[in-house]
Amino acid sequence: MSHQTGIHANEELKKYFAKSRNANVRVIKVSIKNEELTLDGHHSVKSNWENDYDKFVLPLIEDDQPCYILYRFDSKVDKNYEWLFISWSPDTAPIRQKMLYASTKATLKQEFGSAQIKEDLHGTVKSEITLEGYHKHNKNAIAPAPLTSREEELQELKKSEVHTDYSVDSKQQTLGGVAFPLTKSAKNAIEELLNGQHNYVQFKIDMDNEEIDVSSTDTVSIEKLPSKVPEDSARYHLFNFDHSHEGERLVSTVFIYSMPGYNCPIRERMLYSSCKNPLIQTISNIGLDIVKKIEIDSGAELAGNFLYDEIHPTKSHHLPKFAKPKGPPNRGPRRMTKPQQS
Template structure:
């Protein structure tokens, strides 16, 4: 999964960023709303930056909701004020929210102006982003080498990791993705498929409850399979592809991840991409052997010939022989050397 979300500042926020250059703005709160970076609060300069800090920053913080805080310091570089960039990502916030904010941080810094950001401060509890927490951070910090945008995103996501034991009923976040638990009905459907009751299962993510549930199960032919793929939302599919190969009747379990382009909301695309591999691991842990994994944009791609070619790719055995390049022109005849006489 790419960690860029495609979320950008709306016009109101861009205009306020321009206004904040006059030196009268002390703090700006930015939140992600309706898939946009949005102005969510601000305070003016009253005293010096140390006296303003706690009374300006802390009232803008919500216990369970991530946000960004841009805090104007009193120091300047090239006549422009320097700013502290605070990433607030509480441990109690939903995993998908923390991932979304971590992945959008680089975009916000770029739109505000990376050259004006003096330092970054990440907090998961309020004590880390108070004035005392910031001063402690400065004392303990050793200036690191500059990070690329990609490295910053990975660093923020790693800071938000939740470490738990992995099993069917667990939910965890790691650098490689998010694992939502599957429901009891989804688990039962996989076990029934293992016993031959179904040859097709379809899974969906319950966004509200952060779980993966079964959305369809049944007997489906290869001709009917394309009609089961939604055109406006992502899905996971398990299909027992029954076909003939070299004179034998073969059954191949295929995992299909369908994502209909950019018709899906950004959050849905990100979550389906992140949950894919953990779901595959969960299904395999239940005893179902997935032999082929494919990704599609549309159900129209799922023809019998397409699946056959995916399951049995053509092997090229007659590779072209290496052609020795010709030597340089006019190089003259080969010279013969006489053996040394003893």
């Protein structure tokens, strides 16, 4: 699945785009606010594009807040002005913000009109998006093959990548997702699960502190497990499933990722999806052996023998015999051949 966020331009921005593409507009700033692409600043043409560049672009940039900048060149193609698309994603911005802007970039380009965008410029520090930084980018760049929307999103995410290893205590962005650190209480809850002090742990993402915290711990029966899954928010769950299989008593640890569809805000859906794999790896590093990983939309899916069937799927021992395919119709009588004489 492409990591499109579902965020689109609001009506004000659409109307401004419609009248500004070939008007006396030099620069447009777009930000994501209230899960919409929103007009956040603009300037008219004052001089040629190089003289206007630093005077107009740099004041629109905030140190800790990503944004998009559309900057108009003086050149035209087919009577339409050419534009520079700047993605500003500072290193100091929250990871969830950087992910959101990286995944919405392709949508904004489509809303504005990809045909009018001549070049892309990505910056994590201000020096990269100054006029001097733009010229350096052009000097070092080799014309790449056109990218698909999905390739653009992956490229943007990779540019803000920090590390590719996992850690319990450090916050990292990885190729497999975003690794938020576990709080002390979350780590304690996992260790208590290992020691048998309870058989169920629920985790939530602390959006403000960018941590994964414990939401609740309990000792529950398999029949009560569905009631532990929230209907309006995403969660991660660990459950020690105590059961018998072929006469042997087993305790299997199951990781459950619950996401109640579109009842959750876009950012929550995106962040929980991205944090899932690093969290599983972190839990495994602590020493918990996860037997099965499951994704569900609601607690109702856990009813009945669902977990048992997931862990011990039925194997068919009666494989069908090979059936020789029929020959072509109307092929005539079978021809007899004489054995060769020695």
